[in-house]
Amino acid sequence: MTSKPSDMTITAWARLLKAQAKALEAVESDLKAKGHPPLAWYDVLLELKREENGTLRPLELEKRLLLKQHNVSRLIDRMEQKNLLKRLPFAEDGRGQLVAITDQGQELLRRMWPTYRASLQDHVGSKLNDSEMAKLAALLQHLL
Amino acid sequence: MTSKPSDMTITAWARLLKAQAKALEAVESDLKAKGHPPLAWYDVLLELKREENGTLRPLELEKRLLLKQHNVSRLIDRMEQKNLLKRLPFAEDGRGQLVAITDQGQELLRRMWPTYRASLQDHVGSKLNDSEMAKLAALLQHLL
DNA sequence: TTGATATATATGCAAATGCATGTAATTGTC
DNA sequence: GACAATTACATGCATTTGCATATATATCAA
Numbered sequence: 001m002t003s004k005p006s007d008m009t010i011t012a013w014a015r016l017l018k019a020q021a022k023a024l025e026a027v028e029s030d031l032k033a034k035g036h037p038p039l040a041w042y043d044v045l046l047e048l049k050r051e052e053n054g055t056l057r058p059l060e061l062e063k064r065l066l067l068k069q070h071n072v073s074r075l076i077d078r079m080e081q082k083n084l085l086k087r088l089p090f091a092e093d094g095r096g097q098l099v100a101i102t103d104q105g106q107e108l109l110r111r112m113w114p115t116y117r118a119s120l121q122d123h124v125g126s127k128l129n130d131s132e133m134a135k136l137a138a139l140l141q142h143l144l
Numbered sequence: 145m146t147s148k149p150s151d152m153t154i155t156a157w158a159r160l161l162k163a164q165a166k167a168l169e170a171v172e173s174d175l176k177a178k179g180h181p182p183l184a185w186y187d188v189l190l191e192l193k194r195e196e197n198g199t200l201r202p203l204e205l206e207k208r209l210l211l212k213q214h215n216v217s218r219l220i221d222r223m224e225q226k227n228l229l230k231r232l233p234f235a236e237d238g239r240g241q242l243v244a245i246t247d248q249g250q251e252l253l254r255r256m257w258p259t260y261r262a263s264l265q266d267h268v269g270s271k272l273n274d275s276e277m278a279k280l281a282a283l284l285q286h287l288l
Numbered sequence: 289t290t291g292a293t294a295t296a297t298a299t300g301c302a303a304a305t306g307c308a309t310g311t312a313a314t315t316g317t318c
Numbered sequence: 319g320a321c322a323a324t325t326a327c328a329t330g331c332a333t334t335t336g337c338a339t340a341t342a343t344a345t346c347a348a
Contacts, residue, residue: 002262002265002266003265003269004261004262004265004269005261005264005265005268005269006269006274006277008274008277008278008281009264009265009268009269009272009274009277010264011277011281012268012272012277012278012280012281012284013167013264013268015280015281015284015285015288016160016163016164016167016268016280016284017164017168018210018284018288019160019284019285019287019288020160020161020164021210022210022287022288023157023160023287024161025210057296058296058297059295059296059297066162066165066166066169068335068336069296069297069298070297070298070299070335070336070337071334071335071336072297073296073297073298073299074298074299074334074335075334077298078334090296093295093296093343093344094296094342094343094344095295095296095297095341095342095343095344096295096296096297096343097296097297117148117149118146118148120149120153120154120157121146121147121148121149121153122146124149124153124156124157124160124287125147125148125149125150125153127286127287128153128156128283128286128287130150130152130153132283132286133150133152133153133155133156134152134156135279135283136156136159136160136280136283136284137152137155137156137159139272139276139279139280139283140156140159140160140162140163140280141159141163142271142272142276143163143166143167143268143271143272144159144162144163144166201326202326202327203325203326203327212305212306212307213326213327213328214305214306214307214327214328214329215304215305215306216327217326217327217328217329218304218305218328218329219304221328222304234326237313237314237325237326238312238313238314238326239312239313239314239325239326239327240313240325240326240327241326241327
């Protein structure tokens with residue numbers, strides 16, 4: 001049988017869920033209050049922006065953002081409708097495609113960042129000093 | 145202006161989101177694979193079970209589980225339909241109500257725990273030792 | 289090659305969530 | 319006490335997500 005989680009594990013787990021839920025709710029709420037789309041849109045655009053040619057395959061977005069395939073498909077639908085990205089054929093594999101960030105997508109990234117940044121500082125950055133933050137990041141890394 | 149988040153904050157934030165998403169997905173998936181309901185149901189039942197009389201007001205569940213009011217209302221609907229809990233009038237405030245765990249609710253808690261426990265150990269407990277887990281719990285506490 | 293299996297993405301339908309608003313009871317003010 | 323404001327919970331409607339399956343292409347085995 002699998003060994004049992006310690007009490008500490010249970011405590012850490014409960015706090016992981018709650019700290020994340022609380023911070024995410026606060027950030028999403030700040031974004032919405034400024035008229036911005038959900039954080040997931042920012043994540044997608046940022047992943048694309050960081051690529052050499054501003055493109056990624058849906059499959060790769062799925063892996064990086066830990067989303068389900070059908071949700072990626074529909075997220076791309078919605079973002080394409082707003083002209084934030086576009087679908088391109090993928091020559092090397094006829095089943096696949098490429099998703100490319102558009103100028104409007106890049107513009108949205110720039111517009112969202114000041115709000116996102118301030119929100120992050122308010123709800124996360126201000127709660128721990130930098131060395132604690134580094135420690136937290138290192139511990140979380142082990143869960144990945 | 146609000147000061148800007150450090151790079152370390154941004155790293156920790158990204159990992160908080162991903163570590164939580166990954167672990168939660170794994171745990172929910174294990175629960176579902178064994179035919180159990182979502183984790184939120186367990187959370188509700190556990191909060192009720194821990195109360196002296198097995199009851200809480202919806203408002204209190206909302207606060208503790210960080211859920212939105214309308215979601216609590218509907219979660220209670222669904223769980224009541226499965227006879228896991230029941231709504232009772234709340235004499236001290238005619239607007240409010242009490243939610244009480246039933247025997248079936250207690251039974252479900254017991255049945256879910258072995259699966260939940262093993263999953264937690266697999267996806268969380270096994271990744272850090274106890275003193276790291278304590279450190280993680282302490283850091284996360286500061287975000288709450 | 290050809291057929292079987294696997295992979296990448298899309299989609300219909302059901303369930304859950306978000307958003308705005310409704311209803312009923314309570315509290316505060318005069 | 320009357321009434322305005324607030325609080326607790328519910329609900330209609332739109333959006334999002336989950337689940338199963340469809341479609342098209344690619345890979346592999348004989």
